[in-house]
Amino acid sequence: MKMVLMKRLKTFLAFVLTLSLLMASGCPSLETSVSENSSSVSETSLEESGNGSEMPEKSESTFASDAVNSALPTNKTDGFVEPSETSQSEESSETSETTASSESSENTEITISTETEETTEPTNLIPEDTLSETDQETASSETTESSVESQEVAEEVIQQFEVHFIDVGQGDASLIICDGEAMLIDGGPSDKSDLIYSYLQKCEVSQLKYIVGTHPDDDHIGGLSGALNYATVERAFCSVDEYDSRPFSSFQKYLNKQRVVLEIPEAGTELELGSAKVQIIGPRVKLEDTNNNSIVIRIVYGQYSFLFTGDAEFDEENSLLNSSYDLSSTVLKVAHHGSEYSTSDRFLKKVDPEYAIISCGRDNAYGFPKQSILDKLKDQSVDLLRTDIYGDIVFVIENEECQIYVEKDVSDDVFIAPGTIETVPDSANTCDYIVNTNTGKFHYPGCSAVSKMKEKNKWYYTGTREELIGWGYVPCKICKP
Numbered sequence: 001m002k003m004v005l006m007k008r009l010k011t012f013l014a015f016v017l018t019l020s021l022l023m024a025s026g027c028p029s030l031e032t033s034v035s036e037n038s039s040s041v042s043e044t045s046l047e048e049s050g051n052g053s054e055m056p057e058k059s060e061s062t063f064a065s066d067a068v069n070s071a072l073p074t075n076k077t078d079g080f081v082e083p084s085e086t087s088q089s090e091e092s093s094e095t096s097e098t099t100a101s102s103e104s105s106e107n108t109e110i111t112i113s114t115e116t117e118e119t120t121e122p123t124n125l126i127p128e129d130t131l132s133e134t135d136q137e138t139a140s141s142e143t144t145e146s147s148v149e150s151q152e153v154a155e156e157v158i159q160q161f162e163v164h165f166i167d168v169g170q171g172d173a174s175l176i177i178c179d180g181e182a183m184l185i186d187g188g189p190s191d192k193s194d195l196i197y198s199y200l201q202k203c204e205v206s207q208l209k210y211i212v213g214t215h216p217d218d219d220h221i222g223g224l225s226g227a228l229n230y231a232t233v234e235r236a237f238c239s240v241d242e243y244d245s246r247p248f249s250s251f252q253k254y255l256n257k258q259r260v261v262l263e264i265p266e267a268g269t270e271l272e273l274g275s276a277k278v279q280i281i282g283p284r285v286k287l288e289d290t291n292n293n294s295i296v297i298r299i300v301y302g303q304y305s306f307l308f309t310g311d312a313e314f315d316e317e318n319s320l321l322n323s324s325y326d327l328s329s330t331v332l333k334v335a336h337h338g339s340e341y342s343t344s345d346r347f348l349k350k351v352d353p354e355y356a357i358i359s360c361g362r363d364n365a366y367g368f369p370k371q372s373i374l375d376k377l378k379d380q381s382v383d384l385l386r387t388d389i390y391g392d393i394v395f396v397i398e399n400e401e402c403q404i405y406v407e408k409d410v411s412d413d414v415f416i417a418p419g420t421i422e423t424v425p426d427s428a429n430t431c432d433y434i435v436n437t438n439t440g441k442f443h444y445p446g447c448s449a450v451s452k453m454k455e456k457n458k459w460y461y462t463g464t465r466e467e468l469i470g471w472g473y474v475p476c477k478i479c480k481p
């Protein structure tokens, strides 16, 4: 098997230009301003990142453009750092392309490309070291190809396959387009209905061959109403055909309007989307839990395969592992937004993805994705892309070549879980003492030691000194309560 992957981690503006030039049925007008989405890479130490995992030092690289840099979030470590990173080819203001041999799968050839569009200033070129290393072997510069040439080649190609992992905040939404046919798997939450509507509009997808709600949770089916407002649908699937929630009845209502009957697909169903094969492989058994009853879909296009797992947890993963289905996939949409109750070691080994996608909201209330899952992916040298960091993530396969586009090129470390936001209770303002539950000492609220205390260790106590001493707590020697 020969596979060529090309990555262009650069602004979505460049993406728009590329696609409008290259794609016959692609997204011609995904507009996002450069100042919003561009960023630079800044060097930061491990200590600053607050994560104990070893990361290599990376050389600093910045954009020449201050305007671009000013839009940066104050983030920590570089994006997309792999444990044993090797340097990529030199950056050129025109075009540079690097071909690297891979050891991860049979004769896999990975091409990492950074090229500028005619209308994009060279200063907007994203430095190569923001690119992920898909492989640990050193890249060697072999070919140089102008963007004009590659566009000419692409114009002759009719067949193409796209997978859009749409950034819907905390939720899932994936749009698959193959040879002019489209399919939507989940639509994000209800409050992203407008976003789904306009995304389909921008992609000129006014007909969906299939619409799938993997399961009836709002963060998956809520936004499907937006899709149904814009596009006509041939067939609709969900893991249930009745469910008592507003988002679900809205989904049903818009399907009824189109006279489309919601189907509960059986595992083993095979569908066609252009020349791609859509295999519904789960749920195999009916489980009570909504998440564990998620429709699981594997889509195969040539030598590439994508696995969409909804919010499946261990139980459903196990039932898939006990089946004869081929689970191996080039790209895994990580189940349940990177929850610790999904993506078991066995399941991840079986899928053995080159890329993993985590779809989740920035600073979401659940703390997704969980560090344990990120560690697992990192240990297996899986290349990770997260919608909370990169925004929309689009895979385009043409001519057996896969290119990945991301909306934002921010410099967060994808392998670090978001911190949980600490909330201070009301009793913080009215308490008599603050107890450090970790050390067993108690303080007056104004004590200097309190400001250094971790929020999770604080107990805002209203009561007497004697009570605390009676329970074995010790008065602080600084504030002497």
Ligand SMILES: [Zn+2]
Pocket: 215, 217, 290, 291, 311
């Ligand atoms: Zn769910």
Ligand SMILES: [Zn+2]
Pocket: 171, 172, 217, 219, 220, 310, 311, 336, 337
């Ligand atoms: Zn979910």
